[in-house]
Amino acid sequence: MPITYSRRLHWTTPRNRLATLLAARRAARAPLLDLTGTNPTQAGFEYPAREILQALTHPGALTYDPSAAGLPQAREAVAGYYADLGFNVHPERILLTASTSEAYSFLFKLLCDPGCSVLPPRPSYPLFDYLARLELCRLSSYPLHYDGAWSPVPELADTTNARAWIAVSPNNPTGSYLKQHEPARFHAAAPLPIICDEVFTCYALREDPSRIHSMAGQDTTPSFSLSGLSKICGLPQMKLGWIVASGEGASDSMARLELIADTFLSASAPVQYASVQWLALRGAVQSAILSRARENLAILRRLAGPTSPLTLLDAEGGWTAVLRIPGSLSDEERVYRLLDQDNVLLQPGYFYDFDGGTYVVVSLLTRPGHLEEGITRLLRRVSDT
Ligand SMILES: Cc1ncc(COP(=O)(O)O)c(C=O)c1O
Structure with missing residues (x-):
């Protein structure tokens, strides 16, 4: 007997090419600089366990x-x-x-x-x-x-x-x-x-x-x-x-x-x-997260400074920052290529419904060394294309 399902969701949304590439790289244990993680329990913070x-x-x-x-x-x-x-x-x-x-x-x-x-x-x-x-x-x-x-x-x-x-x-x-x-x-x-x-x-x-x-x-x-x-x-x-x-x-x-x-x-x-x-107990964890976020924001400000092709959008608070990338490549294509060629993962702006330009979203919980390296690789690609 076939089951009739509700139409609340598109239950069978196919995996997009970015998700497919990411799954393949993870399965192959390929190196990955993931600049998207917002899970605080896996970001290297010390908790009062x-x-x-x-x-x-x-x-x-x-x-x-x-x-x-x-x-x-x-x-x-x-x-x-x-x-x-x-x-x-x-x-x-x-x-x-x-x-x-x-x-x-x-x-x-x-x-x-x-x-x-x-x-x-x-x-x-x-x-x-x-x-x-x-x-x-x-x-x-x-x-x-x-x-x-x-x-x-x-x-x-x-x-x-x-x-x-x-x-x-x-x-x-x-x-x-x-x-x-x-x-x-x-x-x-x-x-x-x-x-x-x-x-x-x-x-x-x-x-x-x-x-x-x-x-x-x-x-x-x-x-x-x-x-x-x-x-x-x-x-x-x-x-x-x-x-x-x-x-x-x-x-x-x-x-x-x-x-x-x-x-x-x-x-x-x-x-x-x-x-x-x-x-x-929240104070200690909040300060650790906040000081990481501020350190990362300072790195982004430096890498997206006045002579950089990247623009850092104003970030008042929270765990994410947004970069605008010049050029005609869509954010989806930009992010796909960056993962494929440089092992760097960013979130494309379209996930969040950005329009009118190429945007990528970066997690401010990323380890600062990874963020600096990942955005440096992005910059190299942006300057090349
Ligand atoms: C703006 C916003 N609201 C709510 C949530 C979900 O919070 P919770 O884990 O309490 O469901 C998130 C998670 O990322 C979020 O970004």
Whole structure:
């Protein structure tokens, strides 16, 4: 009996030529300078291993006593994280999930009927396409305009049937933060709640008083702030994220979100108990990541200086940087050739929906020696072609 599958996803997307080449090189154990890795647990950072593991031994984890929004201790610890950033968030406005990605899926369930749209920035994080399709929603993006700095142009979004704006602050991969005046612009373009993905907010690469570090705790614009241990503590494997509901309608939204969360109860008890300790340990890992990111940014600034054919786009925060490459070669072809001929892996801009030029995305978590060598090889090729 043939099985009829849903049409939420294109289940059989063929592997593209870059992925095929990469798989072949990995299978052959060919040398590779990978400048794309954003997994902090495999980037050579030192973690307080004993304390991290010890946190998983809380005796409370032996009892199943679920709470839809999350254990009170863990929600208080998350409220403490916001207090450290200067935001007053009541634990009752926090709902724990297994990840930020799951938090998106809960919010799409909360806000969208099938066929409704959500409005993410472009360029941005490629997972949105899957997250939306899995919830039977559409994406209708608004552009981020670049003129030496990034700014959103929400006026250009098609807001028909839209249920929420998505702001990623700082954005992956452009590194741009949401600015104080921008929520009002979104509201003027369409009065919808803002889902603000703040997973990278602690990784500012320079200071700027005009930016918004979090929408959590503000009491006007309906908003949902998303974050989690994945980036804040550099612990993506532990699987804990959250939603903070703020602004008008927050308590109603929380009640509905609890109903969704109660259906799955997906955040595990050991991880929730341990999160109290892990959040307290976040400082050391954050500083190690931030100092690596800043060192890499300095290398990129040097290699993409005024006499270089490469242009480094402004990077305010986060774990990625974007380079513009001159010439007529597409980013896909450029990245393919670089892997094939020079064993260097970069991400092509089209993964993130860049248009109007050749862009590549570099991870700022790369080991600095690898980054310098990889970009030097790129420069040699760019100068040759
Ligand atoms: C902007 C952004 N949001 C969310 C996530 C996913 O976070 P999580 O591991 O909590 O699902 C990522 C992961 O790279 C990301 O770049």
